[in-house]
Amino acid sequence: YCATCDAPFFKDQKVVVIGGGDTAIEEALYLTKFAQEVTIIHRRDRLRATKILQERVFSNKKINFAWDSVVTKILGNEKVEGILVQNKKTGEEKEIPCQGVFVFVGNVPNSKFLNELIKLDQKGYILTDDNMMTSQEGIYACGDVRKKLLRQVVTACGEGATAAFAAQKYIEEIKGVSYK
Structure with a gap:
């Protein structure tokens, strides 16, 4: 599911977020506006998200954590009824209704x-x-496929504008109409 699109469908219900980076934590925080309870499942013992997001998520009473855990199964036939998680350190399995x-x-x-x-x-x-x-002259790349630190819509848009402008200048130089 997409939290931004689907969160209202889970009003007063229990949901699970899998992940520990910025996107997972931002979406978990957004889901708390609708869901009764949000459980974050993370395969490590700490989050990779930025410090400010961590402070927000740790202070939110609607959010629980399953640390060092991975989802092994989504339960339910017609719809999601829960998940089965396994703790990577202890091997213990538990069911989380959602x-x-x-x-x-x-x-x-x-x-x-x-x-x-x-x-x-x-x-x-x-x-x-x-x-x-x-590395190939005349070929430009932008967005999340490019090696970079931050993968967000705003950075991809800025890179798109830069790539378009640079490509235009490259073509103008080839045609001999460059305005330097």
């Missing part, structure tokens, strides 16, 4: 098809310069 599951566990760039054309980092993110040009 009506919704929201997954925010990272992403993998869809860039394998570019492997022979441009340089990628070891995780598959595209390497660019400050103007968004890749």
